[in-house]
Amino acid sequence: FKEYIERKGSKDWSFRTPEGNPNYSKIFSPAFIYNQINGGRDNGSLISDAMRVIVEMGAAPWETMPYNSADYRTRPSQAAIDAASKYKAKEFLRVKTTDITEVKAQLAEGKPVVAGVLVYENFFNLKGNQIYKEGLGKTYGGHAIAIVGYDDSKNAVKFINSWGTDWDDQGYGYIDYRWFIRICQG
Template identity: 30%
Template sequence: MAKKSIASYLIERSSVKKQSIASYLVERSSGKKLRINGCLPSQKKPPKSKHYTASRFSASELPIRVDLRHYLTKVEDQGQVASCTANAIAGAYEYLAKRAMGDAGDVSRLFIYYNARKFDGIEGDAGSSITTSIRVLQEMGACTEGTWPYDPQLWDEQPYTEAYDEATRFLIEEAEEIDVHLFAMKHCLAEGYPFAFGLRLFKSFDKAGHKGGVPMPDLNHEDGREEHGNHAMLCVGYSDPYKVFVVRNSWGENWGDKGYCYIPYDYMTNPEYCRQCWTIRGVSDLDFSAGVWAEDDEDFYTYDEEEEEEYEYYYEEEEYEYEEEEESEDVENSYEEEEEEEEEEGYEEGEEEEEEEEEDEEEEEEGYEEDEEEEEEEEENEEEDYEEGEEEEEDEEEEE
């Protein structure tokens, strides 16, 4: 019996509804929900990766400010999907494309998010790791958002075949892991490369919603949101006078300073809070340092913590349903029936092969017997010829 195609099995799959928990920050004034628990711990490093070496500049050679925002695409909103890692990595890729080609479209964040979860076997809208998102770009690439758009309702839908075909044109070559250390982080930015990272959030992070300024967490009065996990963002600059990193978030342009925030050095260089710092590189090692250095902080940003208006947020958990595909009993039975039929077919084929081997042996025996008969005939002919030769010699002797 011929095997069924994979497509026919997919048709016969059934979906089982499952439940999970999503956590949000909810803005009191608007009711807008900000997803905050999407950055999962890395299971393993990307296949093409190495440790970042900060060797091009000395500490004294680094500029007092670096700002890559001019080369970044519009800040996007992840909505209520736990796709912060995909948003951060997509932003980094779009930056590389814009620096290399002068322009860049939007990379499909849902393409990255879907395949990263599948690589790690993550069920539900539970987030993904930065390293696995990088692996997607290395092994699959990523299609454009025009091909596979960011529709929150499609977070668990597999992209079309055309999306995978297109994605192979947009692969990245390698990724480098950066130490959670001030000099290494600044050095990477000074070379003209942003880096993605995961950050443990505190209650004080809520204040960034107004103008983007993130206070240094006060551990005497607040706890880190351990139950929320980490939130992935993209670091795109720094300022020595303000001692802050410039960070691109994925909560839309109405949050923070047009979608960006400013996180203190001491916060981001604490390995207890900041994890998974990775920068991605293109096929060729291009020099992106030109045009991103500055020796002053004029018009950088205005942040006064005393005047900072605290946006009021509250924490909320919400159950959600998602569909997990499972094979129906009919499909499982069909697998078993096919296996049994294949075993029977294999047994019958084995018997036929044995019969053929026996026939071959019989033919070989017959051929052997024929060869023996031919040899006996040849020997008899040789003896007759020999006897005839002797008789002829005797006749000749008698005549003499």
């Protein structure tokens, strides 16, 4: 599944029309999932609930349910539900996220890894390839991220955040292996 942030990315991204516009039939809607599991409030959700939607209902193309970060209440239309049924996951499995070797193995097999991490105040202020190595300031609770790679030279996992391209390195960040093991939830 391509992330919303990637949709907003470079002009050469392969999910674009020949004119360079986003091809919304090939980009999945975060709203389709989030708006069904958030209980009508914009206070986050559980990763397991999101995964269940993808397995049971699928993921709707953006064109059937465009994402608007201010609209977290609109329910999917029947057209979005019908379209999503074509894009169901077979299953989701728990990975031992406290074992970096297991996380790397899943990534090497081309499998996405979603993690819930504990966020501290300094997480909000990461900039330009800065590595999240420790928690400073107030604790804000859990936050879901998608692990997209790792860099052994940095001793860090690479992840994509959902807060837009102004955050850290165009929406991507790094978490130190040791810190990742400590802050992973579940």
